[in-house]
Amino acid sequence: MRFALMFSCLIAFVIVCKGQNDVVITSHKGKIEVRANDDGRLHINVPPKHTLNFKAKGWVQYSDFGARGDGKTDDIDAIAATHAFANANQLVVKGDDKATYYIGGKARTAIIKTDTHFGAASFIIDDTNVEKRNAAVFMVSSGMQSFTPKGVTSLEKNQPKIDVTFPGPCLITVVNSNVKQYIRFGPNQNNGSSQTDIFVVDKNGNVDMDAPIIWDFAEITSIAALPIDETPLNITGGVFTTIANQAESKYTYYSRNLAIRRSNVTVDGLVHRVTGEGDHGAPYSGFIDVGNCAYVTVKNTVLTGRKTYTTIGAAGKPVSMGTYDISVNRALNVSFINCTQTNDINDPTFWGIMGSNFGKNLLYDGCTLSRFDAHQGVANATVRNSTLGHMGINAIGTGTFTVENSTILGRSIVNLRPDYGSTWQGELIIQNCVFKPSVKNLSRVTLITGRQTGLHDFGYICYMPEHITIENLRIDDSNIPVDYNGPALFADFNPQMTDESYQEEFPYVKTKEVILENVTTTSGKALRISDNTFMFKDVKVLRN
Template identity: 30%
Template sequence: MTDRSKPSRMTRRGVIAGIGGAGIGLVHSTTHALARDAAADGAHAGLSRHLTVQAMKSTIVPREGGWAETLGFHSPGDGGAALYRIQRAGGEEVANEADVLALRDGFLAVLHERRAVNYKMFGAVGDGKNDDGVQIKLAHAYANRHQVPVVHLSGEFWIVRTNAIPITMPVQWGKTVFHIDERYNRRTAPRFVVQNDRPAKVLTDDTAFRDALLGKLKPGVQIIDELAPYAGHLMIVQDAEDRIGIRAGYAGNRGWAREELFYVEEEGRVLGDIAWGFRNFTSIRAIPCNDNYLVIQGGGFHFSGDTPQDSTPGYHQNGIAVQRSRTIIREQWMGLEPGRRDLSVEPRNGLYVLGNVYDVTLENIRAMPWEKSRRAPEQPVAHGTYGIGGARMLNCTFRNVTADAGWISWGVFGTNLNKNFRLENCRLNRVDVHFHCWNLSITDCTIGLKGISVTGGGELVVENTTRHGNTFISFRPDYGAKWDGPIRLRNCTLKPSSNGRVSVLSMRPSDFDYKYPIGLGTSVIIEDLRIDYAAAPTSGAECWLMDISPFSRTQTGQRLFFPHTLTFRNVTVEGRQQGVRLLRIADPGHYDVRRPGVCDDSWIQTNCILVCDKVQLEKTYPARPGDVAQVHLQIGGASPIEYADQRALVPKVIFTDCENVTIVLSGCAASAFLQRCSVNAFDAPDLRGELAFSDCRFQPDVRAAGPRFYSLDSTLGTRLTNCTIHAPIVDGKPAPEMVDRFGFVEINKSLRHYHLNTGLSREIVRHLKARGVKLTPEFVAKLKVNHELDE
């Protein structure tokens, strides 16, 4: 019987956890069974039993084909009990004093385990002095060669200088604890590597395949017939000569090669939305994905927190690199050694680093972010340092992962090229995708002080999630603050952590040529949002639902794309009285909504709808009518607006059930409809479009009065239905005598625009009676019905 040609019939494999009467009985019965099995196979029937490896080496009389069994490696019952086959030296096996032991007279004892191995079988000590990584690496190499799992459920081991421990077989670590000496972290070698045991295929030189793929790989593609032979592969294609994603603020940065990754199913079905089209491919790789799941379960990792020694500066590895698709890692704890602090001045790639993988899951894990922004005189880390990192990740899920900290620590997540990225029931201090996140889902999570920072596109969905900090999502300005796809926040909570400015969505790119289109999403929906100022109750700073740049076209002439739908619904504020504002759109004329919008002297066709429904707005106090510093919504600015073409922004604005509305629509093309709102200020100079107010209450509340409170002129007409005019409040005091400054009404003289059943508040009526002013029948008739064509 050879190691590979016949399955082992051994019935006792790694079951002795201790020694005693019952244990010895099991050893004896198993030994006899092993002897019978060996005899039945025609091998030498002799099997010797020894207390330890050292006892075996000193007492055994080796015979070719014999068997030996130990009750422990260093001492009986230490967990290293194992079975060995005796053979002569000189073949492929070389003594390593772990699974291959040197015996007298030129013989070797070769470990013979075919169900599972553990680290004690290879001589790991666990005394805090030995570099157990040496034996652990040999154990995994053995498990990989013989296709057996590693099962080690308890004990403590110290990994000092050892790196690149290979894993291709399932692992159960249970309560095992690993102590990692970070003085020996290295830039290119993680401590453990979950390896893909199937090599990638390079297809770049297949001209026919490359040309076919080049013609068909584009946004929206579902099936590419030529990909059918590569079902079960992760495809990564690049054009290194086409650089995109140039990073603003980093002189000399060359950005990224235009690149896509996707998974191929049967018949050439493409999984993973394609974002780009290509002019050429300089690299095509097909990475085989295993047809089974590798599970690594359990274990705890304690890190020393030291700066790496004898290594070049830069990002270092200290944990587990995952390079195999369909890998599941769960039930793990990672943190610092008791009493230690993170003192490293070099950044880390991550405790987990995922690269070139499809369908990987991390769940039930306690990770940690690392220190970066230390206060003087302590030395900060020069670059961002991460607890979880990676690039080229497709369909990866993180479930019940915890990694939170305060202001000194950096982000736990730092990834690039992360597609179909899912977070479920996690508590993390930061979620960060630098370049090209595509499809991000965050549900039932808590995100800490470092926030959510992304760029990319696809669907961005955040549900039932709490964010601690002053911005819910920050779209990275160094990569263009872009999101090319729908954005939806539902049933979430933002908890500002300081008295500074607050924004739910921050989308402020630099005026820079990023070499790809940038913009503010295809749609934005924020529903059932609660903003809780419990941690900053004295804050008087503004809170904006969207904070965007003042330009819609870069200096190089590139137009920013703009959402066709903006919906803000059921937004409430707790912990302070001050509500929220919506957004400022200073230059609508050069946005690209990607659909036509037209406004002429008789018709308006909008290409964007902006809905504000049941939103708790801030009570603003304009210094004067048209004060743009005190608005909830601003479209247009001081300069006349030139529209680039029909794809420029022409919005329909709908406000429903909102109080103290303050809007400026200056020189733009727009429709605005307000229903059941109180209107503090509305300034629409040179508006091309239409205005309609239904069941609204007009009451200006300003610091100082000007010649008029409202400017409601519009080229296509302004309509008021069932609205009420209330006495103005100027500098905190009612001023019913200023009702004639509304801009559309003069008592007993004129009424401008279309009116149906317009009313005067009782305060104004009482004021008129006190002044002896009686409303004329003609004026009352105008309040009931007034048509502009009658003027």
């Protein structure tokens, strides 16, 4: 009976781990062994006595599976093996505090499904010669399997419920590939992305209205439900250094990172540095890469802005390539708390540190970073108790965008991205803030910037924030030439729109009301509406 039980456990290990980067775990007598076949499959042998000891402790270390930690030997197989065994046995993983793990260019991803404490361990990720540039080094993965809910053929904006029963709370992703939105304009122009939305439902199909459905879906070409892991997973510590790639400067993004693909995750105390950047290189999609999940918190973490390189864009003109240390895609309720970066947040040679698409309820709290950004839309965002550098806040989206108790050092407080229509359908609230443009040779001060001709179809109606509230704002315009006319609320979004003769093919819906209370300037000059008084002539401004 005893041997039969051991055999059944062996079979269970193989079944559990086979889908985990093609890992096979056996339990033969002898010693712990880790080896990789020519086909890349990782074979791990852990004798029964060692398994019992590990389970009694409740945790394993990378050195248990052969990691040298000498900063020279490639330890990725040992690291991946450690996590594979820990996942199969629900054990915590710990780094060896004095170790420096070297990770070369092998296309091996360590799958994290249990609490991981990198501690004071260091990791060197060498990107100078990689087999697969978009293979994550670590991936936080769910033990849940996604599935296709049956009978959902359409959705309505703000729909409170879908008529499906679920096994528990689920993250729903819906796509209509027959509708294109976010049809980008400018040097990086494109044909848009398929209409996409993400939201959370409970077991009865009730939608969490804190992150509502934001589009009408006349049809749905694909829908997926991923059960949400309700047990928190924690990742702590670790000092990671990326040796930057030396590839050609073009849009071949590198994703050698910590990818989070599981809900209910906290990353605490991680440090990421970058070295080896030269006069050329391919961009990065983010070292902390959060996607297809919900309820993720990154806190007390130090990141690094990437050097900006240029290439030729889709319109045949030179463009600076976006390159990131933070990426958020198809994710909701994602928070960055007390996060900073290693390099100067006002140094324009480094690209803004964060980029996101299809996000909801994104938060910066207590952060000092070079940029907050939402490319293809965010529904509800908050920046509070933070300092943002030279690239400031760039966003388009819906809902409420709140900036409070913060210092903004960019060209504007909020830039509504022109390449996606300078659209924000909802409300903008700015309160208890300082705006101090740190950009050199700036000749004017503008709080809200953007550009919209009304002649390009972005795939949706474009809006300015319907209501804007600005309370207790101090504008430090002391570095601006004394002959300027004072700060403007709005930039000149369309210099051609100077009278009624200008016709928008795709009308841009303007702001209805602005409430100003205790807005002061260092220069003593009053806040104006805009250099383009005609375009904003119907905006109602209330000054308290």
